[in-house]
Amino acid sequence: MLTTLKRIVQEINQIPALDTALFRLASRVKQTLSVDSCSIYLADYEKQEFVLKATDGLHPDAVEQVKIGFSEGLIGLVGQREEPLNIVNAHTHPRFKHYPEVQEEAYNGFLGTPIIHQRRVLGVITLQQGDMRRFSEDEEAFLVTLAAQLALEITNADMRGALNNTTSNDPIPTQKNVSGIPGSPGLAIGRGASSEKSVKLKNWVVKRTTSPAEEIKIYRRGVELTRAHVDALSQRLDDGIPDDVKSIFQLYHHLLDANSLGREVEEKIRGGWDAASSLKMVVENYAARFEAMDDPYMQERAIDIVDLSDRILMYIVTEAKGHSVVETPVYDESILVAEEVSANMLAEFPREKLKGIISIRGSNNSHAAILARAMGVPAVMGCQNVSPSLLEGKEILIDGYAGEIIVSPERHIKLEFAQLIEEEAAVAQRIEADVDKPCESEDGCRMALYINAGLSAEVEINAGQIGSGIGLYRTEIPFMLRERFPSELEQVELYRQVLASAPSLPITMRTLDVGGDKPLPYFPINEENPFLGWRGVRLTLDHPEIFLVQVRAMLKASVGLDNLQIMLPMISSVSEVKEAKRLVNQAYFEISDELKAKHVKLHRPKLGIMLEVPSVLYQLPQLAKHVDFFSVGSNDLTQYLLAVDRNNTRVASLYNCYHPAVLGALFDIVKQANQNQVPVTICGELAGEPGGAILLMGMGYRRLSMSAFNIRKINWLIRNVSLEESKQLLSLALTSSCHSEVFEHVNQYLETKGLGGLVRAGA
Numbered sequence: 085m086l087t088t089l090k091r092i093v094q095e096i097n098q099i100p101a102l103d104t105a106l107f108r109l110a111s112r113v114k115q116t117l118s119v120d121s122c123s124i125y126l127a128d129y130e131k132q133e134f135v136l137k138a139t140d141g142l143h144p145d146a147v148e149q150v151k152i153g154f155s156e157g158l159i160g161l162v163g164q165r166e167e168p169l170n171i172v173n174a175h176t177h178p179r180f181k182h183y184p185e186v187q188e189e190a191y192n193g194f195l196g197t198p199i200i201h202q203r204r205v206l207g208v209i210t211l212q213q214g215d216m217r218r219f220s221e222d223e224e225a226f227l228v229t230l231a232a233q234l235a236l237e238i239t240n241a242d243m244r245g246a247l248n249n250t251t252s253n254d255p256i257p258t259q260k261n262v263s264g265i266p267g268s269p270g271l272a273i274g275r276g277a278s279s280e281k282s283v284k285l286k287n288w289v290v291k292r293t294t295s296p297a298e299e300i301k302i303y304r305r306g307v308e309l310t311r312a313h314v315d316a317l318s319q320r321l322d323d324g325i326p327d328d329v330k331s332i333f334q335l336y337h338h339l340l341d342a343n344s345l346g347r348e349v350e351e352k353i354r355g356g357w358d359a360a361s362s363l364k365m366v367v368e369n370y371a372a373r374f375e376a377m378d379d380p381y382m383q384e385r386a387i388d389i390v391d392l393s394d395r396i397l398m399y400i401v402t403e404a405k406g407h408s409v410v411e412t413p414v415y416d417e418s419i420l421v422a423e424e425v426s427a428n429m430l431a432e433f434p435r436e437k438l439k440g441i442i443s444i445r446g447s448n449n450s451h452a453a454i455l456a457r458a459m460g461v462p463a464v465m466g467c468q469n470v471s472p473s474l475l476e477g478k479e480i481l482i483d484g485y486a487g488e489i490i491v492s493p494e495r496h497i498k499l500e501f502a503q504l505i506e507e508e509a510a511v512a513q514r515i516e517a518d519v520d521k522p523c524e525s526e527d528g529c530r531m532a533l534y535i536n537a538g539l540s541a542e543v544e545i546n547a548g549q550i551g552s553g554i555g556l557y558r559t560e561i562p563f564m565l566r567e568r569f570p571s572e573l574e575q576v577e578l579y580r581q582v583l584a585s586a587p588s589l590p591i592t593m594r595t596l597d598v599g600g601d602k603p604l605p606y607f608p609i610n611e612e613n614p615f616l617g618w619r620g621v622r623l624t625l626d627h628p629e630i631f632l633v634q635v636r637a638m639l640k641a642s643v644g645l646d647n648l649q650i651m652l653p654m655i656s657s658v659s660e661v662k663e664a665k666r667l668v669n670q671a672y673f674e675i676s677d678e679l680k681a682k683h684v685k686l687h688r689p690k691l692g693i694m695l696e697v698p699s700v701l702y703q704l705p706q707l708a709k710h711v712d713f714f715s716v717g718s719n720d721l722t723q724y725l726l727a728v729d730r731n732n733t734r735v736a737s738l739y740n741c742y743h744p745a746v747l748g749a750l751f752d753i754v755k756q757a758n759q760n761q762v763p764v765t766i767c768g769e770l771a772g773e774p775g776g777a778i779l780l781m782g783m784g785y786r787r788l789s790m791s792a793f794n795i796r797k798i799n800w801l802i803r804n805v806s807l808e809e810s811k812q813l814l815s816l817a818l819t820s821s822c823h824s825e826v827f828e829h830v831n832q833y834l835e836t837k838g839l840g841g842l843v844r845a846g847a
């Protein structure tokens with residue numbers, strides 16, 4: 085059954101147009117389960133009705149004609165109850181409604197299952213039979229499993245159909261709205277620029293061709309290039325390679341042989357599919373056959389086949405068509421689209437042409453989103469229903485406030501959007517005009533604003549004001565961009581640059597915080613739960629050699645500038661602080677002694693910890709005895725308090741720093757820090773958000789650290805609100821039942837102060 089299921093889902097996935105896919109689905113299910121009829125109805129939310137979209141068993145003329153209200157008939161009942169309905173005789177059911185067009189008089193037994201995606205009923209799939217009997221448990225389980233798997237496929241097929249205008253004769257592309265997660269605020273208009281490195285068979289949308297001879301040439305060229313690549317790879321590995329690796333290369337060679345995969349692919353091309361699509365169809369079929377085998381070794385081979393074919397595909401769409409493999413198309417106004425946007429990709433992309441970012445995976449607090457905010461580029465994350473190849477070259481509008489994109493917008497929508505962008509620029513100008521004024525609320529509460537740097541140091545430091553200093557310098561990004569650990573000397577040079585960028589201001593450098601969603605390419609960590617695993621100080625304390633080199637480099641870089649502060653990430657207990665402090669002291673005394681001989685004094689840096697693991701909330705008095713300052717990492721604190729992976733698109737709607745429990749924890753921290761007389765900063769993303777900054781001021785925070793791009797905005801905001809009002813807002817927030825209620829209070833407050841333009845599109 086599982087194999088049949090997989091095969092059906094895969095088959096549907098390969099069909100570009102939704103209606104064809106649904107017809108195929110209906111007949112495959114009918115045939116597999118040997119029932120008399122299978123039909124699919126899809127929901128039309130505007131008209132509040134289900135429309136019969138495909139059937140094998142009811143009268144074909146009824147397709148698109150039969151429309152059933154959301155509260156009508158058995159179909160409506162399945163949608164309302166959101167669970168399967170399995171009945172012996174449909175005609176006698178009180179909710180049965182007769183639709184003469186479908187001609188279902190002969191059918192008695194009825195099984196209907198809702199198709200649900202992200203809590204939304206997309207449609208209903210039904211089985212019918214002449215016999216007066218309930219469908220068996222197996223049949224019901226099959227249909228439920230199929231419907232669950234199909235939900236995503238149907239959403240994708242719908243999107244493919246709408247976006248893939250090459251398959252339709254209509255020259256005007258249809259506008260399509262896609263929702264994701266707000267990644268970085270702002271609006272942008274541009275053209276989708278998708279990195280071709282992310283080309284994968286599974287995302288490929290099949291297309292027809294009218295020039296098969298040309299496509300065969302392209303395919304052969306792709307294979308030739310792949311063969312050269314495989315040869316080069318096997319030559320690079322010496323004779324000592326293990327047998328299983330050798331056998332993979334043998335399999336690769338066999339598959340690349342013209343008589344194997346090639347023959348079938350070329351047959352498909354002659355049948356009218358282009359090279360890439362033919363490859364996809366043949367390979368996925370092969371892979372499914374391997375996966376279905378009992379032998380786990382053979383099942384694994386499915387992965388090899390797909391891997392190899394992904395490479396052929398990449399050559400087909402790039403080199404075989406005359407441009408380079410690594411090239412990402414750059415348009416004057418580009419919206420960078422990728423499966424997962426990385427710091428590297430952003431660093432490589434010409435900044436002046438980058439107008440927006442779309443990441444298929446990831447969430448609001450993925451580091452890609454943080455980087456986008458640091459650069460002031462609007463971003464939408466977690467757009468699961470599209471793939472990069474579908475957006476390549478398309479005109480796209482991005483609303484980073486709402487987390488939405490509009491593909492191929494209609495003219496009037498684009499005009500409205502352009503108007504909103506103008507209004508946004510006007511707000512930015514107002515902010516800019518007051519840039520040098522002190523950050524003080526209407527009733528005289530002084531706030532110190534610091535910047536978060538390190539994700540892309542030059543961008544941030546050049547982005548504008550540095551405020552009262554650097555509150556968080558993330559050292560991991562320079563580590564991530566290299567192919568090995570940077571040497572002590574390389575680190576000294578790098579840190580010196582950063583410390584010298586604001587010699588009179590404190591610069592807080594965080595020790596290496598890798599692990600979680602920040603892997604080092606040369607130090608792979610494979611863990612089931614990376615965010616609960618070996619990350620931050622846990623890793624560096626296990627590798628004192630890495631920790632010591634870094635601390636030594638920081639200390640050496642600080643000589644004569646004396647503005648260094650050191651901060652430890654991911655602290656969860658006092659013993660970690662003691663151990664790290666011992667190492668910092670060891671490095672300090674060593675270097676200090678070395679310098680003494682040269683009559684140079686080494687300033688002793690303040691040592692602080694990040695408060696981002698919930699356990700520390702209950703140990704603040706003990707921790708206070710060992711450190712000079714606290715800094716709240718609200719990004720991680722939120723993920724750990726709410727038990728929501730900050731990077732997981734599926735649970736992104738649950739991750740929210742405005743959750744009243746998170747706000748309560750933050751309030752507690754500042755009160756305890758004050759009681760213990762330890763200075764506290766907050767350097768999570770919340771500090772740089774208008775709502776967050778006001779609430780934090782109300783709690784008692786006086787030091788906020790944020791991306792440089794936000795500093796002007798927050799400065800302006802603070803000068804236009806009062807401490808007294810922020811306290812009132814805070815008490816409303818703390819007694820709210822959920823984050824959306826908090827948002828309502830915050831947004832209402834911002835609107836009454838004329839500051840709504842900071843949190844939504846338009847002035």
Ligand code: PEP
Nearest residue numbers: 696717718719720767768
């Ligand atoms: C945090 O967790 O809030 C933080 C500032 O650190 P990072 O986002 O780098 O984990």
Ligand code: MG
Nearest residue numbers: 696717719720
């Ligand atoms: Mg953190």
